[in-house]
Amino acid sequence: MARVFHVTAGSGRSAARRAPRHEPAPGPAAVPAGPSGGGGIVAGYLAPHPPHLVYAENPPQNEPRSTGGWEVLRWGYEELRRRLKAHRPDVLVVHAPHWITMVGHHVNCVPNPRGVSVEPIFPHLFRYHYDFRTDVDLAEAIVDEGARAGLVTSALREEGVRVDYATIGALHLANPDWDLPVVSLSANNNPYYYSDASLAEMETLGAATRRAIERTGRRAVLLASNSLSHLHWDTEPELPEDMGVERPFDHAQYAGDMALLQTIREGPTSRLKEAVPAHIEATSSETKAGSLTWLLAAMGWPAIAGDVLAYGTVIATGNAVVEWVP
Amino acid sequence: MTPPAALVPAMPHLLAGDPAPSWAELAAATRTVGDRLRAARVDTVLLLSTQWFTVLGHQVQCDDRLRGRRTDENWYAYDYGHLDHDLAVDVELAHAWADAIDAAGMQARRTRYDGFPVDTGSVVASRLLDPDGRGRWAQVSCNLYADPSAMAEVAAAGVRAASGLGRRPGVVAVSGLSSGLTPRWIRPSEDRVEPEHDRWNRKVLDAIAAGDRDAVLGMREEFAAAAQADSQFRAVAFLAGGGAVDRPGEVLAYGPVWGTGAAVVWWNEQET
Numbered sequence: 315m316a317r318v319f320h321v322t323a324g325s326g327r328s329a330a331r332r333a334p335r336h337e338p339a340p341g342p343a344a345v346p347a348g349p350s351g352g353g354g355i356v357a358g359y360l361a362p363h364p365p366h367l368v369y370a371e372n373p374p375q376n377e378p379r380s381t382g383g384w385e386v387l388r389w390g391y392e393e394l395r396r397r398l399k400a401h402r403p404d405v406l407v408v409h410a411p412h413w414i415t416m417v418g419h420h421v422n423c424v425p426n427p428r429g430v431s432v433e434p435i436f437p438h439l440f441r442y443h444y445d446f447r448t449d450v451d452l453a454e455a456i457v458d459e460g461a462r463a464g465l466v467t468s469a470l471r472e473e474g475v476r477v478d479y480a481t482i483g484a485l486h487l488a489n490p491d492w493d494l495p496v497v498s499l500s501a502n503n504n505p506y507y508y509s510d511a512s513l514a515e516m517e518t519l520g521a522a523t524r525r526a527i528e529r530t531g532r533r534a535v536l537l538a539s540n541s542l543s544h545l546h547w548d549t550e551p552e553l554p555e556d557m558g559v560e561r562p563f564d565h566a567q568y569a570g571d572m573a574l575l576q577t578i579r580e581g582p583t584s585r586l587k588e589a590v591p592a593h594i595e596a597t598s599s600e601t602k603a604g605s606l607t608w609l610l611a612a613m614g615w616p617a618i619a620g621d622v623l624a625y626g627t628v629i630a631t632g633n634a635v636v637e638w639v640p
Numbered sequence: 641m642t643p644p645a646a647l648v649p650a651m652p653h654l655l656a657g658d659p660a661p662s663w664a665e666l667a668a669a670t671r672t673v674g675d676r677l678r679a680a681r682v683d684t685v686l687l688l689s690t691q692w693f694t695v696l697g698h699q700v701q702c703d704d705r706l707r708g709r710r711t712d713e714n715w716y717a718y719d720y721g722h723l724d725h726d727l728a729v730d731v732e733l734a735h736a737w738a739d740a741i742d743a744a745g746m747q748a749r750r751t752r753y754d755g756f757p758v759d760t761g762s763v764v765a766s767r768l769l770d771p772d773g774r775g776r777w778a779q780v781s782c783n784l785y786a787d788p789s790a791m792a793e794v795a796a797a798g799v800r801a802a803s804g805l806g807r808r809p810g811v812v813a814v815s816g817l818s819s820g821l822t823p824r825w826i827r828p829s830e831d832r833v834e835p836e837h838d839r840w841n842r843k844v845l846d847a848i849a850a851g852d853r854d855a856v857l858g859m860r861e862e863f864a865a866a867a868q869a870d871s872q873f874r875a876v877a878f879l880a881g882g883g884a885v886d887r888p889g890e891v892l893a894y895g896p897v898w899g900t901g902a903a904v905v906w907w908n909e910q911e912t
Contacts, residue, residue, distance in 0.1 A: 415714045416821050416898070432755045434781075435694045441753060466824050474711030474722075476757055500713070502823075548785040549747040550696040629696070 353531035361537040362633035363483030365440035377441040383555030390624020390635035403535040410480035410539035411603030413500040418466030420500035449495035455526035484539035516604035520611025538605035542632035543567035543597035563630035570597035571632035581619030644909040645811040645884035649902035650761030652720040660828030662895025669893035669904035674769035682810035684730040686798040689814035690871040691761035697747035699781035700738040725763040730776040740797035761814040792881030811882030815875035817901035819868035840867040841901040851888035
């Protein structure tokens with residue numbers, strides 16, 4: 315097991331350079347959407363993206379066929395789907411760690427991304443035909459608000475960029491009908507240069523996302539496309555969905571996940587400001603990519619508990635489906 | 641015979657129409673490596689790009705032709721973010737390499753999928769090393785979760801496989817040195833490596849130039865931690881496994897690419 319995902323983000327100097335140039339003033343708490351259908355963030359979900367979950371489901375968009383597997387996590391997603399529809403959102407906003415951008419936070423502003431996403435890491439599991447609509451107005455508003463907050467941002471308008479599996483995975487698993495517009499945000503981190511996202515920047519990006527949602531009057535559901543503990547095997551069984559070999563990497567990884575999930579279940583979310591970095595340190599959690607911090611910051615760190623819908627491992631990584639409703 | 645080998649950069653800036661001086665020097669040096677590979681009558685290049693990073697097993701590209709256009713997910717706003725490519729894969733050697741990886745007790749994964757996205761590093765290197773598109777390639781992925789030393793065994797398996805088929809291989813690792821990527825949009829003229837990372841890069845390159853294999857491999861982990869080396873500098877493990885590093889490497893160019901360190905290093909073939 316390599317330690318590539320254990321290292322601190324950049325050198326001290328580069329980390330300092332990556333901090334926001336302007337610390338934004340504390341913003342107001344998120345405006346909850348009213349029952350009459352007003353704008354705002356109506357729910358946030360921790361929505362892990364292992365391609366195995368899409369593969370196991372055998373949707374028509376994905377070329378490989380499976381015999382199933384990882385059912386408990388997929389049942390959790392079934393409940394998420396039911397709840398998501400009840401929230402009647404206008405748009406899904408997803409932050410995903412595998413659209414890796416070296417410079418800044420990018421937002422997909424292509425009106426109709428479509429193509430085949432052959433995943434270079436898991437091409438035997440994920441060759442997904444995607445075709446969805448972007449809420450371009452909201453996407454551009456997030457770019458604008460992020461830039462106003464001092465972040466380096468970029469609006470992707472090029473048609474040819476392949477959409478990554480973490481974006482597609484979370485969106486498919488949350489809404490396989492693809493009947494809602496989407497805004498997709500990149501992760502400004504890089505496993506082969508510097509590893510971790512700046513969580514301070516993710517706070518800023520979250521607040522900018524919230525302002526953009528409020529400015530545009532959307533009813534938005536946010537998806538943080540992150541797994542939890544992230545040490546995993548470096549080989550694979552002959553049958554990828556062989557559940558006979560699926561288990562946590564070790565007890566420490568499992569215990570770290572349970573400690574975080576207990577904090578989530580107890581609430582309030584403000585406790586996660588300390589718990590998330592500690593969990594990253596203990597388990598190399600994929601939340602180091604910043605998606606969960608972005609989500610909770612966008613929701614204004616509400617004084618509520620999260621509802622854990624499912625937990626399970628995928629090639630030994632920990633994954634939880636969690637809902638927060640402000 | 642120990643095959644010729646090279647380390648070349650991965651960043652697409654080397655293909656910029658209006659490059660920084662260091663990008664142009666690195667690109668010219670990479671073209672020089674291509675000339676030398678052809679002069680050495682290399683049949684097939686055994687290629688590792690750290691930008692094709694994977695986590696399960698060692699993927700070997702088995703598609704005979706990798707043709708298309710890559711739009712880079714970060715650099716799409718620049719001319720060098722749009723990368724046409726057309727690589728001919730030595731499929732016989734690719735399968736033999738995968739078999740050799742399996743035989744060495746590791747897990748090879750044979751990769752052949754329509755629409756497979758060739759990584760930016762492989763495209764950049766292939767265009768500069770082989771501008772006429774006449775070369776043949778055998779590509780393996782960089783498993784970030786395997787122990788770095790595994791990449792040495794993977795390279796050695798490739799050399800054995802090539803030898804078994806009577807091929808004259810070259811060994812090329814496509815990788816940067818330090819990180820320290822400048823986290824904002826810059827003009828090419830602003831590009832520089834931060835001093836501490838620059839010191840580390842030069843220390844590593846000095847050891848490579850001296851042919852001090854033990855020193856190079858011994859400092860790999862510290863270099864990775866101190867300078868956030870690209871993929872924990874697995875490239876040097878791959879090159880060592882391919883027979884390079886234990887003889888002096890010729891540093892043809894060194895400089896910044898968007899704040900990261902990049903170098904072109906060449907090792908002549910050697911009688912064993």
